[in-house]
Amino acid sequence: DVKVTQSSRYLVKRTGEKVFLECVQDMDHENMFWYRQDPGLGLRLIYFSYDVKMKEKGDIPEGYSVSREKKERFSLILESASTNQTSMYLCASSLAADTQYFGPGTRLTVL
C-alpha cells in the first residue's frame, strides 16, 4: 500500500512566521505535489516536483516555496505566513503520470 504521511494534522501559526510542512512517501514515486483545498474552490496546485531538486510552479505559487532534497520528501514552505494562507494543505505523490496518492492533510490556521 502506498503511504503518504504529512508531519502535522493541525497547525496554528502567527502572521509573519515561517512555516514548514513536510511530506514523506514510501513508494519511490518520482512525482510529488502540494495542493491547498478551500471550500468552493476544490484542490488547487501550489507546486510540484518530478525529480529530486526539480520543482515547477503550479497554479497558485505566490507566497510559497518548496524543497525536494530527497526523493521521498517534499517540503512546502510559507516564508511569511498570512491569514489568507489558512487552509487545508494536501500532499500527493505519483509514479510518473499515474494515479496520485494523497496524505491525510494538514489543517493550517494563521492568526
Added chain:
Amino acid sequence: DQQVKQNSPSLSVQEGRISILNCDYTNSMFDYFLWYKKYPAEGPTFLISISSIKDKNEDGRFTVFLNKSAKHLSLHIVPSQPGDSAVYFCAASALKSSNTGKLIFGQGTTLQVKP
C-alpha cells in the same frame, strides 16, 4: 479560468437509489480523467478513472461515463450507501503532452446519502 467544473456543490439521495455526479471540462487536450472521494479531515482517495479512448469504465457500484464530444463525464453510484457520503472531486490530466501526472481538479460535489 476553471478548466474542470463541477456545477453542483451538493447532492442528496436516498439510500439504495442512484447517485449521479457530473463534471465538465474545457480543455480538449485532457485525455485521462479520475474521480476522488474525500471524507472530512482525510486526504482524497482514488475511486475510479477513465481514459479518453473509452466511454465507460465500471468498478463494482461505481461507473464513470465519458462523453468526449460534450466534454462531460459523470460518476454513477448504484446502489448508494450512507458510507458514500463524502465530497467527490473530478480531475483531468493531459497524459499525451505531459508525463508529470499533473491533475486539474474540479470544485467538488458533496454527496449526502440518507438512510
